[in-house]
Structure formats: C-alpha cells, structure tokens
Amino acid sequence: MKLSGFIRKVFGLGQWRPVEARLNPQAALHLRYLNFKELTTSNDEILEVVAGLERRLDSDSLFGMGYVRSRCVTAATHAYRMVQNLNAISSRRYPELLLVFGDVQRAMERALDRGRARSEGPLTYSLRAVDLSLAENVGGKSANLGELKNGAKLPVPEGFAISTSAYHSFLEANQLGDEIRVRLLSLDIDDLENLDHTSGSIRRLIRKTPLPETLEAAIQGAYQELCASLGHSPRVALRSSAIGEDGHLSFAGQYVSLLNVIPSKIIDAYREVIAGLYTPQAIYYRAINGIPNEDIPMGVACLAMVEASASGVACSLDPNHPASGNMVINGAWGLGVATVGGSVSPDTWDVAKGPEPSIKRASLGAKETCMEPLQEGGIAPRPLPENLQTAFCLTSGQVKDLALLIMAVRAHYDAEQEVEWALDSSGRFFLMQSRPLHFSVKAESGNEPALEADGHPLVLRGASAATGCRCGPVFISMRPDDIGGFPEGAVLVARHSSPEYVKVMNRAAAIVTDVGAIAGHMASLAREFAIPAVFDAKEATTILADGEIVTVDGTRGAVYRGRAESLLDDPGQRRPRKMTGTPVYKVLQEVASFIVPLNLTDPRSPDFFPRGCKTIHDIARFAHERAFEEMFRLSDRVSKNAYQAMVLEARLPFELCLIDLGGGLSRPFGSGRVKPSEVISRPTAALLKGMSDAKLRWWEPKPVSVRGLVSVATESLLGPGDEFGQRRLGDRSYAIIADAYCNFNSRIGYHFTAVDAYCCDTASRNYISFRFKGGAADEFRRANRCLLIEKILHRLDFQVERQGDLVNARFRKFPPEALLKRLEELGRLVVATRQLDMRMGASAAIEWYVEAFFKGNYLFDPGAAEENGSKGAPP
C-alpha cells in the first residue's frame, strides 16, 4: 500500500486529466490502438537493432559503416515514432521525451561524423616537395616516395602527387560520395556475387563522373611542370596512394597502379585509380580490417615512367626466416607487375648483408613472359626468348648494388622494409615503393621437410611464403575470378598468386600456388592473415585433386596428402582476425553506447521518467511501458468511455488486464473483473487455458534442487502471496483482444514476452508471432534460457530466429485448430519459463529441460522427471 502511494506521487497519477470525449468512440479507440500497435512494432524493431548490435560487439562477424549507419537510422526513426505514438495515445503527456530523444539523436550523429575531417591543401604537389610529414595530404605511397627522394636522397623517379584534397573535391562534385554510399548500403561482402556487382556499379559510376574543372586544370598543370623539369613529355605511371596504405596494414596489391599512361589519358587513369578503391578485393580487405568504406582519402602518385629492363621486390630481411639475417630479392625481366602480381615465378636471391653483400643462394625462376609497355599506352605480357628465360635478370654485381640500396632504405627508416625496385635500360636502379615489412606470425627457420609425416607422403615442395601448418580440402582455382563457392576451411590451390584472392583469405585454411613470389603482394597478405602458404610449388594444380585433404606446412614449404596431425598448428594459436579495435568497430562501439544500454529497468524506480532516459533502448522501454499504462488508464478513469479495461480473475502468476476492441468478451462492460469463461476471443482463450494449466504449479514452493536455479533477482522480488498464490507485487500483464485477435504483453524487469495472434477460419490470414527477450541473469544463463525456448518452439513447428537473448518466432497460415493448440502451449511456456532461471552446465542439459517441458514437468523438478521415466537430473 505504501508503495502504491509512492508510485502515485512519483508519476503524478493523481493529476490525470481525461481525454477529450470522442463522438466516434469506436474509431477513436481504433486510432489509439493503431498508434499503440505502431509503437509496439517500433519497439520490436528497436529490440532487434539492440540485439544485432550486441552480437556485432562481441562476435567476429564483419560489418562496415553501411551497417552501422543503417542501424542508427532504424533505431532513431523508430524511437522518434514511439515518442510521437506515446504522445498521441496520452494526449501529449510526455513532451519532455522528445527533447531527450533529440539529445540522444545528436550524440549518435556526432559519433557517426567523427573521423570524417577533411584535409585542406593544394590539389597537387611536386614529388620534390614531399616527405613523410605530408602523409595526410598525399597518402602513404607518395609520402614514402618523397621521403626516399628528398629525405634519404635515394633514386626515385620524378613526378608529382595528386593530393587527398583533390580526391575530396572529386567526391563532392556531382555528389559522387553520396551516390557511392547509397550503393554500398546494399553490399553483402560474404556474397561474392553481390560483392562483384556492387564493386562494378561503383567503379562504372566513378569512371563516368567528370572531374571538377579546377582539379583537371591542376593535374594538367602539374604534368606540364614535370615535362618542363625533364625537358620532354614522359609517359607516366599512376599509383594509388591511400591514407593508411603502407602503414600498419599493408593493403598489398589491393589498389590499382596503371603503367605507361600516355599524356592524353592521365585524367582517365586518375579516375581509374580512384575507382580502384572499390575493386572487390579492396572492399573485402577493408571490411575484414574494419576500415570504413566511405571517405577513404585516396591520393595518387604520378611518376615519370621508368622503362625497366628488369624489376621486382626485395625484403630487407627474410620475412619467414628472419633468424637467417638474410635479405631476399625477387626479380624478373621487364616491368615489376609480373613479380609482385604473381604471374611469373621470379629469380630469387638470398643475400647476406654487410658492407660487402654476398649472395648465399640464387635460384632461377621460370620466366616465360615479361611485361612490356605498348606503343599505344598500357602494358601487355610478351613471350620471352629462350635465352632470357634461362638467364638471371640481374648480374651478381647488380644484385650486390641493389642490396646496398635496399640496406640504405632500411637504414633510413630504421625498420625492415619491403621495397619495389626497377632497373632502367641504362643500368640505374630506381625505387618505386617502400613499406614496412610484415613478418609471419610464427617466423622460424625452416628445416628440410620430412618425406613422410604420420604416414602421409610428401607430395609437393615449394617456397615458404607464410609460416604455419594447417590442413583442409583442396579447392583448385585457375584464375582469381573462379573462386565462387570457396568453402570455409578449404586449402586454396591456385595457378598464380594474385592479391585478388584476398576475397577468400578469411575462409582459407592454407594456400598453395604453382607460381608466385614470396616477396609479392599475395605472400604479404598471407602473412598478414596468418595463413600458411607454399608458393612456387610448380604443379600443385595438376597433382592435387579438388576436395582431397592435404596438410600444408608453410614453414618448410611442403604439402602432404591427408591430415598429418602431428605437424598441425594448435588451433588456439591461430590469431583470429577481429573487428575489435578497428576504426569501424570504434564507431560502432560509440554509437552503440547511445542505443544499447538499458538504464531504466524498474517502472517503480524514481529514475523511471523521461529525463532518466539515456539511450534509445531506454526511450523505447519508457515509451512502451507508459503506452500500456496510458491505454489501460483511459478505461480506468473515463467512466463514460466506450471501452473498458478489466482484470482477469484467474490463477496466474501476474495480474492480467484486458481491453476488448470488440467481440473478445461475452459481455460489453461491467465490473472491473472478468471471468476466464467470459473470454470468447478464440486466441486469447487458448493462451489463457495454457497459462492456467494446473500442472504449472507455479504457486507451490520450489523443490529444493530447483530453488537453487531461481535467480536471486527473481527470488528477491517474490512478494507475499495474495489470494491467487505467490505473485510478484505489481506484476501486470496486458492483453488487447478482439474476437479473432490477441495481443499479450508481459514485461517484468528485464524479461519481456509478447504474443500477437490472429485466428480465424481462413488459414492464410492466421498467424502467431512470439517474442521473448530475457535479461536479469548472466549472459550464459540468458543464452541457455533462450536456447531452451528456441528448441521448444522448434518442436512446436515455429520458425525461430534467435539473436543473443532475443527470440523471435512465427507460426503462420495454419488452420485455427493448429493455431489454438500452439497458443495453449505458448501459455504454458510463458509461465513455466518465467519460473526458471536456469543454471545449466552443458548444452546437453537443455535437452533434458525440453523433454521435461513436453512431459508436463513444468517445474523442471528432477525428482518428478524420474517418475516420468526421464533419465538423469540436470547438473
């Protein structure tokens, strides 16, 4: 009694003012009900957003900014609608809630906008004016090239950098950025077809969008300056220079470089490099690394073309066997794309460093073709004459010169580097790129592989591209675009290495290629992903068969048939790729803090008022609770009103209030109490029949063994018994009913149960929708409880979706008898599960609970179960 007085004070129940009398009460009631129904729909949507965000926050699933934005928009619009609905139902009694919503909305917007600052500055820079300090303005590659040229005074081609400001001005023109964002919304990166489709549509869009005039003029001007400084009009190479590229994450080979661009095609080439931000592999790479897809500032390096006679990649320290102290140089004839892109098997030198570098090992590659510039622009592979195929592309002297150059790069950064190099026709070396070197997670010196492991024969040998040892079924790919349907945990066996394979790296157990350089892009990626990789295995695609199990020992460069258990890495050692800590994850975390937490749990608490709402979840919780009160309060107060809430006189563990929209009760109005027999709404009667099943025995004292399972939270709230038995004080559930309709809602503390059902003689219109969200227990128990509910609903033929502690179930388009039977079971389930806060040790025990439920042992009493012949007690 004291408590109810307190509630009255806090919530101003005394100040209630009657709603204006309606002349069409039936329509007015329906309109209110419609607002109410909208409000509950929005509440459902918000719960779904909350559950989705919770799951993303603690799982490894991938998501991008598109996901984060769309969840925010859904949460915000539905919260706004709930506030409006509540005010419509209550004759605008909660204006303050709108202000609270505004605060939360602004906080979410701020969180989404963070990190989208624009760099201001010139559209182009001469490479002579660039060093690392300009990384934010020109992107990683240009900054590193400028640093090598001007800071380290090392040979780098002349050129200019097109800045990230230039990129922003391109994106803002014609609303290109917005248009891209729209297309990204429908992206599903786990669906390779969708990924390719989205990628294609964005790239086409970028290619056809004109550059702003000022930008086009700036690029042409920078090119003219380059011509003036060289004294001729060179062809150029345009290379991506994104911010973040070449930093902690390599983005190896993910973006586009265009070689041998003729002067009239520079603008097209610029667009093409920008479009390269959206190749399928680049989108994928960013997604798995949690880099926002939108607003990635992309600079472009434009370099005078070096007509290379040979080129390649060098690692200043062997990334797989750092203990050797050696440098590894890969090289091939012609332009460098062949080596880094993996289309030829390059020459390889292991070089011991020192003032006098010495070649420790030289191995001749299989170089059947080389990349050559074309007269009309662009490049193409050309078959090599046989005498060149069998010749090293560098002399020993050149290898030593190159080694000294690489050592100078390493010394300048004081860090191990991966360097792209080229040798021009006059015998001069140039540096084309330098970035920090990634090592294998488990770098170790490789011993010679055994000819047999656990009885499994060694079938292939190759170069160790990334260490570790794992096994799986073979998936053969002759070209990077034939990897549709690549299964989780398969071993990728590819003809060539290619950075495009990044699309399956999150799923691949290991990689084997016929051809490919261990200093190339794909090897870098394999090391980054910690996937064991053996490259240059020559005939892997012919010797291995699709689907056969192989063990790939990346450390020793060996492949065994079958599963060589003793070699395999401890699965726990595998470093899972996590979104945690990535930029997108951080944004999600911040916006989630304005959506997910529930601070308002107890409607009786003094904090339960609009100003107490801190999050979207709070607003939804508050509006939902108050909406019920408002709906039912109308009838409490307005005696002349055309509808009335009644309290059901039934033995239930909660008080049930009913509103009849028409035809749900056998009498129109009357006293405040209604007997179960007077409920003629078919779905409601069935639900109530289940809820009042005598076998539920919820009013009895709990058996000792089960008492321990009742959560402290529930137990402490159990009040003294009233005339219907032990009931939680103030527990109220609500049902809005009609002849063929029932909407039942029960919300106690964290628990939330809703049943919405329509049941007529036309099967196609019939449905039951059931929803349960349960808190007030630790996450493990919550999940188990939901699993139990899911399993029971499955047995009842419901379609069930479960997300964390949210269960959604549907049963549709069945004849009335089938519906009514399920509603009865749902009634039992609602009462039985709210008695139980399970503490289950193993998932096996859940089956025991499911059995107990269907045997009518609703107290989940292990003793009773044995009588019924069920085996064993719950742990």
Next chain:
Amino acid sequence: MTRLIRLLIVDDEERFVETLSKRFAARGFYVEGANSGPDALAILNQKPFDVVLLDLRMPGMDGLQTLREIRSAQPLLQTVMLSGNASINAAVEGMRLGASDYLLKPADIEEVIAKVEEAFEKKRLKEKDLSGRNEA
C-alpha cells in the same frame, strides 16, 4: 472493409518505379509512378491517392520538400519514405514532417507492402475518426 489501395510511387530512378509498380500491381494495388517531386504533386492534384511511397534523394525538389508540400495540401494522405540515404537527420526530419514510416533501401518487397498497408489502415481510421466528429 477491404478496398483497392491507391498508391503513388515517387522516385527519380525510373527503373525502380517500374519494377516496384509491377510488384504492387500484381498484389492488387492501384499504382501510379512519378519521377520527380513536382510530377508527384501534379498527379496528386488530379486524383485521390491513399499512400505515397517517396524517395528522399531526388534532384531538384527533394523528398523532404515534396513531403512538406504533400502534408500541407492533403494532411490525411499517408507517406512512407523509402531511401538509400542513411542519414539520421533526414530520416527523423521525414518522420517529423509526418511520414508514417521510413524504410532503408534495399528493402524487402514484403516489408514495403506491409508498411504501405499499415499506412493505409492509419489513413482509413483517421478518416473514420474525422467523419465521426463531423457528424456531430
């Protein structure tokens, strides 16, 4: 109780309007399409509709402006916003201007139909409510 729902689809993407119109027509809706805000307003001026499915992002007169005009001319007409623009601000502004719902593209066709039906139901009840008052 059941009567034909009259739906106007407004989107600057002609193909989108076409495809969606076909899907709605197949479900027994009366559908017309418009490719811009002014077009939509002109059509609404001539014929009665129940629900407008409105894109937010259109060149010229955008969705929010169009919504504003619609609401002031025909307050009972219900509008469902459908947009690829994931901006909280624009979405909430649309709701504030009286849109009954806001869907993000790409949306499931069943979901779009359900929202349009809900919006229609709301309009019907509003009319009923109003007619009840007017009778007095």
